[in-house]
Amino acid sequence: MLKSKPEILFHYTNFVALEGILLGxxxxxxxxxxxxxxxxxxxxxQMLEMAVLKRCETENRKDLISSAKTIFNEERNExxxxxxxxxxxxxxxxxxxxxxxxxxxxxxxxxxxxxxALEIIRADDYLMCNEIYYGKNADSHQLVDDIYxxxxxxxxxxxxxxxxxxxxxNAWGCAASFKNPSFMSEREYRVLTLPTWKGKxxxxxxxxxxxxxxSQIKKCLYFDWKKRCREKHIPIATLIKRIVVxxxxxxxxxxxxxxxxxxxxxxxxxxxxxxxxxxx
Numbered sequence: 637m638l639k640s641k642p643e644i645l646f647h648y649t650n651f652v653a654l655e656g657i658l659l660g661x662x663x664x665x666x667x668x669x670x671x672x673x674x675x676x677x678x679x680x681x682q683m684l685e686m687a688v689l690k691r692c693e694t695e696n697r698k699d700l701i702s703s704a705k706t707i708f709n710e711e712r713n714e715x716x717x718x719x720x721x722x723x724x725x726x727x728x729x730x731x732x733x734x735x736x737x738x739x740x741x742x743x744x745x746x747x748x749x750x751x752x753a754l755e756i757i758r759a760d761d762y763l764m765c766n767e768i769y770y771g772k773n774a775d776s777h778q779l780v781d782d783i784y785x786x787x788x789x790x791x792x793x794x795x796x797x798x799x800x801x802x803x804x805x806n807a808w809g810c811a812a813s814f815k816n817p818s819f820m821s822e823r824e825y826r827v828l829t830l831p832t833w834k835g836k837x838x839x840x841x842x843x844x845x846x847x848x849x850x851s852q853i854k855k856c857l858y859f860d861w862k863k864r865c866r867e868k869h870i871p872i873a874t875l876i877k878r879i880v881v882x883x884x885x886x887x888x889x890x891x892x893x894x895x896x897x898x899x900x901x902x903x904x905x906x907x908x909x910x911x912x913x914x915x916x
């Protein structure tokens with residue numbers, strides 16, 4: 637049975653980032669290799685290689701094992717600087733673990749986004765909105781069939797790829813939506829770009845921006861959600877359903893509502909609430 641899509645996705649952050657989202661350049665997408673899973677995209681590629689090697693053993697084609705290892709090593713080396721840019725959301729509402737890890741230790745905020753509205757506004761910038769999958773292996777993934785076909789020189793492959801590069805383009809695209817099972821409890825979704833290839837980006841988010849965050853100076857991309865809402869005639873309050881003040885934050889609710897009204901976002905003032913999490 638297929639899992640139903642969530643109605644709401646939550647983005648836990650701090651008040652500085654909230655100001656940037658609401659009044660600044662928009663939602664910030666960071667490079668995948670700066671995420672909390674240090675392997676990040678390589679986790680799926682490693683699982684995929686192990687699954688292909690297992691297929692070679694099962695099909696009694698041990699003669700293909702050396703070629704498989706060579707191809708994966710070549711692709712990893714050629715694509716080692718190719719990344720995606722992403723921003724993370726979760727299905728968890730007012731969750732203690734999310735507050736601690738991503739919501740400034742409970743002193744930040746959580747912004748609730750309508751999933752369907754987010755799906756509409758992300759499309760014109762060539763962004764994906766993907767559920768994250770947490771797997772211990774990739775044995776049943778369809779790319780195993782296609783890479784096995786590549787090793788045998790069979791084109792088009794089982795799923796109609798006509799060349800090796802297209803198969804591995806797809807593999808790197810899938811890789812950004814897989815994480816180590818140790819992160820399974822996060823129930824993460826991502827809005828993300830397609831992977832870069834030979835330094836070329838395939839999104840419409842404009843130039844990379846250099847930003848300063850508490851831990852470093854880094855480059856990122858900005859998703860101008862307000863512009864897309866205007867173009868799609870989606871009211872801001874349709875996209876942003878709640879702004880939840882963290883359980884440890886001293887932020888006065890009425891002051892935050894007044895700040896929203898004073899900055900032209902009065903339609904969001906009624907959606908500001910205080911966390912009910914037991915995190916103290």
